[in-house]
Amino acid sequence: MKNKKKHISINKKLILNFSLPMILFILIFSIIVNMSFKSEFDSYVFLKNKTIINEINNDIHKAYINDEWDMEILNNIGENLFKNGIILKVLDKDKNNIWNVSKRFKADHSDDYNYVKNNIKKVNKNLKKRIVKDESPIYDDKNEVIGYRVLMYDKNIYYLSDDITFLNEINNTLIALSVLLILNILIVSLFVARKISNPIKKVSYVTKSMKRGEYKNLDYTGEIEEVNDLILSINNLSESLKSQEHIRKRLITDLSHELKTPLTSMHGHLQAMIDGIWEATPIRLASIDKELMRITSLIDELKKLNKLENEPINKSKVNLRNIISSIVINFQAIALQKGVKISTKLDDVEIYADEDKLSQVITNIISNSIKYNKVDGNVYLSLYKNDNKVYIRVKDTGIGIKDEDIQYIFERFYRGDKSRSKSNEGLGVGLTISKMIIKEHGGEILVNTSLGEGSEFIIILPL
Structure with missing residues (x-):
């Protein structure tokens, strides 16, 4: 047994089709922005850390006052560096120890140092530890070597607490903007979907009503x-x-x-x-x-x-004046019996058409003009060319057609009011057939009528 295919409403379909691509785009865009920003931020952090290291010599030089080392300044420098994950050692020119990180100092500030180490691991998950030892001479104002400074630090990029705070704020802002955009997209999608689906639902309701035989119109713009x-x-x-x-x-x-x-x-x-x-x-x-x-x-x-x-129609070159004249002769006896006079004004016109079917149309219209005419009435026929078109006009002085019947006269089996139907046999397919034939020839058939005064049928054919 085949599984029935599940269908979803047009409202949900529109929301999904509109919102999902936009949400996907926002997510991808957010990821790209985050990656780009992080890459730029890493470059900034790397340069900042490098700048700190480059400025250490100047800071240490300031601790050498009057040929003596100021231990308080060295303590401050060493403490700040240690908090940044850098271990400082200061040696004299003979490379004897002047200042070094004491065990007690390490113990007192181990949290700061471990914080940096953990940040290094987070930022560089797949990188191995790269501890470097950087030794550089220290010069006095006379440009003579007064000692050496030794730095030990991880060459990988790492964040300090301020860096992480700033990065978190940026990420949170980016997430908030993404969520806000997604919510806006969902709201707009819902609005647009309802704007489109509501009238379609009404159309669906009307079509279902048609199925039940209830023909309703939708009042919607x-x-x-x-x-x-x-x-x-x-x-x-x-x-x-x-x-x-x-x-x-x-x-x-x-x-x-x-x-x-x-x-x-x-x-x-x-x-x-x-x-x-x-x-x-x-x-x-x-x-x-x-x-x-x-x-x-x-x-x-x-x-x-x-x-x-x-x-199908079979076209050949035909002379319309000859066809119409022949048909008029055939109707003279019937017209005479009713006292109807047929007048013609026919130009010499030749076109490519199906002679039998076109004769059927003209016969049908002339027949109706006589059948529904008044006693001692008139039928006027004219044939002429204008703007690459052929016009055949059949005008009578008959009973005319009611306004409510005009829109139906070319419908099959329609025969107008009962008084006309009773006095004339037929199923009401003559004008339907006529319209179909003229349409097959690429033309059209029009009607002008006035109740009680008569009707005029106009056949328009291409040359």
Whole structure:
């Protein structure tokens, strides 16, 4: 059995993705700064200790007064040096002992000396002890040798108490700054994550509502353009699904009505004939055949739509004026029966198009212009070129389209208000097919309408 992959919330994911790299950067940066500072500080300590050693001769020279050694000054010098981890011995010019660290002195100041030794071990964990003996002559004012000073000390770098205090303060400050920066990053990460995740959570809620058939819109405008675009897309999707749901329900109702009416009529006729109530006369059989053809016509419209969605267009050079003129001639008889006059103004225009499918579009629009026109109405057709585009305009003086229906007229199975649907057969796929064909040709189809005054359909095709 496969283990289910664990998922984390977008809020946590954003916080982790934003904060972890920044925290890692701060930690690495802090380590680098600490190492660089320690390296510079070690150099400073080394030079400071070296300076102390270099100045010892001058200090000892001051202890030689009137050809005699001032033991108090030598004691002070020796004590200070011992506290710094340096053992001093002063000899006369014959190298006899003048001053040396006594056992008692060592015992009294052993803590100071051990402190230095421990610091040396801490600073130089991997280094061996390097005790050096440094002997140097001492000169008087006449530049004559009056004695020798002998120093014994560890050549490795070591810290004194002041150095360690200063270094600890720097390290503590660096740690405090790092912690403060990390806290700020976490707070900013949380703020940014919520800023992004909250609207996305709302989008998730709306999409789940859509799954349940509840189509809601999000009323949200934030500072993030991509999130606003996402919410706008979701709202558009919600509106589209809502309209599709409306159309679907209406289609089911219309299909039920369109199929039930002829089936009920045929069933009644056939049942009466079976029961011997009616004779199977040619008139009654013709009525049954008419209802059967009506059902067949509805099914053919569905098949036509399915075929169009899966069939590619075959373009060739066609003359639009000839196509439109031929279609108008075919509609003259139908228009005459309704008292509708068709007027044309057609330029000579040739384009590359699928002649059969384009003829289907023009036929459908002219058919609607006559079907939904008034008695003694007019249909005006025009064809012309402008700015590398071809315009086909079909304008009628019919009943027009309601404002609430305009946004749906190109949706499949939509047939406008009930009064139009009842008087005209069909599933409402004609304009859907027309729009699909024009779109496949790289064009568009527009509509201008005024209820009670008529409609104008404008087909725009590229040359």
